[in-house]
Amino acid sequence: MWKVHKSDLLIIGSGIAGLTLSLIASQYARVTLVTKSKPGEGNSYWAQGGIAGALGRDDDPKFHYEDTIKAGKGLCDEEAVTILVEEAPHAIQFLFQLGVPFDTTEDGDLSLGREGAHSRNRIIHAGGDATGKNIIDSLLKQVKSNPNILLYDGIQILDLMMADGFCQGAVGLSHGMEIQAFQAKITVLANGGLGHLYPYTTNAHGIFGEGYSMAYRAGARLRDLEFIQFHPTALKVNRSPLPLISEAVRGEGAVLVNQLGEPFMEKIHPLKDLASRDIVSQAIYREMKKGRQVFLDARNIKQFSNRFPTIYSSCMAQGIDPEQDLIPVVPAAHYAMGGIETDFYGRSSISGLFALGEVSSTGVHGANRLASNSLLEGIVFAFRAAEAIWDSLTTNCQPHGKIYLPYTIEQLLQVNSLNQQILVKELQNLMWEFVGIVRNGDGLLKAKQQIIDWLKEQGNVPNSYLHQLTTAKLVIEAALWRKESRGAHFREDSPESLIDFKKHFVQGGYHESYSHQSVAGTSTS
Known part of the structure; x- marks a missing residue:
């Protein structure tokens, strides 16, 4: 026997997108939030670089737009990018209201940093390189105290439940090998990317790309999955995931050098060490193919331990002092630009199924994500999804029905x-x-x-x-x-x-594995 949990809205994943949506939607819906690890232990928590927004006196959303479009190499959706950059101030204000302790200058203004391929200083941080942790901690505090949100952790979601082309929720498995069915009027996949398809990745444990496969099997359209961003500078140590050496370190003046002590990015791109991630990763890869080790020289950064406490601790744990030593680095799988194709409100091609965050493809990232746009995307499109979900729940939403699975x-x-x-x-x-x-x-x-x-x-x-x-x-x-x-x-x-490939590649859009097989269970609420 197995349990059936019913709610208005099922959210799978507890990163920035899933947590933000759960808080907004809890104002009008019964929300179930499911995660396979402890709440918040995903990629959002470990984000070091920060969150982008045109907040500086010399900045404007149009500059943020231009930088994002340029990084996307011709495949960004212009309307999606416009939404992202224009709604960024609102997203950041939302975080302020939650109490996220963003870093400020001595004058009390927001401290704005710069990262690869940004033309202005527009990256805000919280706790130096602990931005993700501070954001997730603030969101989780609100989620855990909200009576309209039921939080289930330690649940491995295995498949979506479908009935006549409509998503009815998802079936999962607890650590104790107990089957759990989460039935919902609306289901949202917000369970991250696919970094652990590779042996070297900065992704949190358990990020294997299940969301893409579940959606594909159920009949959703997926887009641009060939575009996987490798972060140029992960700490090269014998562990997985690899500790990330944030773009912000290069933004503060660190330089990539080979084992001969030669800076090599100045020969490759006008932005040198702050070129976009694809260019820097390929440059490091070429150095490695020549048999050369690659290092990040951050010895010119004053008070490194205060500016980047998380990175400093990671390095020191490996016997590397960034203030005295070169930091060995290697590119690592970091972010998937493609994903489940959605509209500008998070709706997938399957009725009743939404997607948010890295698992989705909104069109903002194109062929290469601009640094620090991912946390922003999670918040901006969570707000928009909340609008569409409210509309679905109050108008044409399909009620709970029978559960169908193509296996026993x-x-x-x-x-x-x-x-x-x-x-x-x-x-x-x-x-x-x-x-x-x-x-x-x-x-x-x-x-x-x-x-x-x-x-x-x-x-x-x-x-x-x-x-x-x-x-x-x-x-x-x-x-x-x-x-x-x-x-x-x-x-x-x-x-x-x-020019012939300046277009998207779409996969799926049909049911690969579903046949109607009704499964009974024990219902709970």
Whole structure:
């Protein structure tokens, strides 16, 4: 037997987008918020760089717009970017009202930093490089005290529940191997990206890309999954996830050098060490292909330990003093620009299903996300989604119905009891070798065939590994289609950007695995 939890709104994921939406929607709906780890332990919490907004005296939303469009390499949706930059002040004001302790100058003004590819100082921080932590802590405090929000942690969501093309919620599994069905009138995927498809990533534990696969299997359209941003400067140590060395460190004057002590970015781009992430990552990769180690020289930054306390602690834990030593760095999988295709209110192509944050594709990031736009996107589009969800709940929302799953509960429990850590390592190494910073057609085809073979062995009952394989296959197929280099997607067999590919690649839009099989359960509220 299994439990059925009913609510108006189900939100899967407790990052900045999911927490913000839950607070807004709790004013008019019964909200269930589900996370597979502890609440808030996702990528948003570890965000160091800050949140972007045109708040400076010399800044304007039009400059923020121009920088975002330029970084996106021709694939940003102009209307989506306009929404993002114009609604940024409102989003930041919302955080102020929550009590987020943003950093200020001695005069009491907001302290505005600069990061890669920004033309103005417009990045606000809270606690130096602990911006994400301070934002999430402030949001969680409000969520946990809100009586209209039911918070479930330790639940691995395994699949969406569908009925006649309408999303009815999701089915999950607790750490104690108990099946839980979360039935809702509206379901929101806000469960992050896919960083742990790679062995080197800055993503929090458990970020494997399940959201993309669940949506695809249910019939949603996905867009631009080939664009995976590798952060140029993760601390090169023997652990995963790798500690992030924020863009802000280079913004304060740190310089990339090779093991010969040579600065190399000045030969590659006019913005030097503050070029966009794709350019910097590829430059580091080329140095590494020459057999050279790469370091970040931050010894010229005064009071590094005060300005970047989290980074300083991470380095010191590895015996590296940033104020005295060079910091070894390596590019690491950091952010997925593509995702579940949505409109400007978070609605996917499936009735009853929304997507927010990194798992979504709103169009603001194009082929390469501008630094510190991700936290902003999560808040801005959570507010807009709240409008659309209110409209759906009060007008044409489908009521709770029967639960349909294309497999039995026994199958679900059996498949999810398997230990698949070794298989995950094999997948990660495959993706790093053939679907990483530099790609080519032959390698992508080899990777695709291996994924197909592994999928045949898995069957169709969902678990984390099946979702990882499915998402990996979608990424590879998109990378094979895009026979050019653009933004975060670089193919050495087609290194130029081509006008014929100045367009989006869409996958899905049909039901891959659902047949109607009613499943009964024990209902709770």
